[in-house]
Amino acid sequence: MSEPQLAAGTYEVLRNRLRDAASDLRGRLDTLNQERADVFGNIDTHLITTERVTTEHNCVPRDLVSIGDRFLFGYNVQFGLKTEIALADVFSVYRFAENEFHTDSLELIGDDRFKSDFDELYKFYKDTHFARFFRAGPMLHMVFQVGKTSRDIKSFKWRVTPDTIEYLDNRSEHEVRDPAQHEFRWTRTTRDQHHYGTHPHISIQDKVFVETVGGDLTIKVENNTDSGEGIYAEPVNHADQTLDDAEIHYAIVGNLVLLKIRPYQEDVTRYLVYNDKLQQAMRLDEIEHACVMLPGDHGLIFPGGYYLQTGEFKQFDHGLSDMRYQRTIASPNGEDYLYLFYNPETGTYIQLRYNLISQTVETPQICHGQTFFERGEMVCFQTHDEPQKHHPIQIWQTPFTGPNYVPDNQTDSLLFKIGNKEIVRGMAECTELISLIDKDDSYDGLYLDLVKKSSDVLDSYFWIDKDETKNLAAPVHKIREAAKAAVEEFEKVVRVRRDTNQRTKEVQNAVESLIKSIERSRFETIDDFVSTLAQLREQRGHALGLKELRYVDESIIEELEKATAERAERVSRRCVDFLLTPGALDPYQERVADAGTKVADVKT
16 A cells, blocks of 8 residues: 555544544533533523513504513504603503513603603604613613604613612713624725735735735635636626725634725625635625624624634524624523624614524524513514504513522532533533534644644643543543644645645646647548547546546546547547548558558568
8 A cells, every 4th residue: 555545544544533532522512411401400492472461552662671570661652633742652561470461550760850851852852752772781771763863862861770760861862872883893904915916916914815906806815916816706896996996904803804895986895704714705794784703702793694713604584784783691601692683773673692502593583672581581572563552572481591590500519519601611612622523624724723622621621521521521532632643644635635636637737738629620631530539548548547546536537537538439420420531541551552662672
């Protein structure tokens, strides 16, 4: 067996060891996760019931907010000729008990100063209508739109206590503002990053290279200005623009390079994400308005989906746009994170739930008002276009409990002594190991990442080798040792693949060149046919010979073999037709006669 074959065989053995260790680790994680749920009283997200609340007048609900065991329901009523709007025309209070809603009095918001300010608001602003409730720490704002746009607002500010609210003032609308919509900073490229040549481009910290010249927007991974080829390209409107004409911003987030590009004289800004590990780029315009970080540097989340550092991504086709990031709610167990996005024009919320262990986002939930109670119950509704008195409101059980909620725990367990958040973090990092092993080895630095990550896991968690935690250390040790060995073997495999690719390319070029030559040939003599058929047989033999190489692409071999066979068949048919013409074999007859003359001249 040759050295390349031996190296490749050893490498496959190591890959199988990694897969077996990953399977073992996955099974142990599943068992540990079940025991963790038993110890800490894990709460799953599920729909409990749908109840209805009834308002005095027909109205369009807008938002709701919980205060202790009650919630404040805000809506808008159209009275036509009625000139005075009372509190009861905008707000109702309901008590939440045993998964049912009970009408309560408006005493909760019965402050005299608030009533006066409320009356003045509707008196002085003709088009006033309730927009939403806005929470900022212990403060609650009742937000009203008083103009034509969602930015024209007035706010009533309250301080929230465990069971009630205290009115403060009506001069705090400047505090009603969204958080930063991007948890990273865009950096504009400068001329210092320009690389000139036949195909100039802009270097993004030497990780990736981008340009909008020559008629298209191109993403390249090689700093080669002699070639215009890249891994991604899309057309631009103006083909004659220069390197300076486009506005290009970027942000580097771990393995990801985010690009914000506006080609010359175009109105639409394009957003792309490039993964340095996979050397892949994709268009991702959904990050334009809002894009925030997932916990543990796992990646990015935005209203339309998520993108992980490892390359996994998902986009949801919910048809909503112009969503703004509002806040993140973390469950006390450290496993689940809820990301809220909001459209101020329509009052629509999108809830995206990210699970730290599985590293996935559940199906988005769309609603027009939502709030949480101490035990994790979420109350939400979807609004309707026509005013009505009866409003269906869903009650969900979620893991997003309040700070004072204490679930039933098995306090004598080692898992309880370690702590739920600590175990979740360790399990999440083990899941990252499994995700890496599932990657194709084209993932840049795969085995070095596996060595580093597995070492970090073993060094960071004292409980990793305990029987009570299913001795996760055992498969992690196997992963680290196999990954260490695979680092060196993979270098040999890379050389084998490079040689195979080079040889495959040589055969492809030879076949392509021969076919082009055949298409240009006139085939005026029998020698032209014989020579061409011989060359086709030779190249077909080279193509079949590629099967002896490791890591060759079988589909390429099939295409080459098919191309040479079909071309040989065509040339053979033309040759038969040529042989039927008078004088087709004259060159051979002349050579035979010439050979006979030479034989007669030979002296014996």
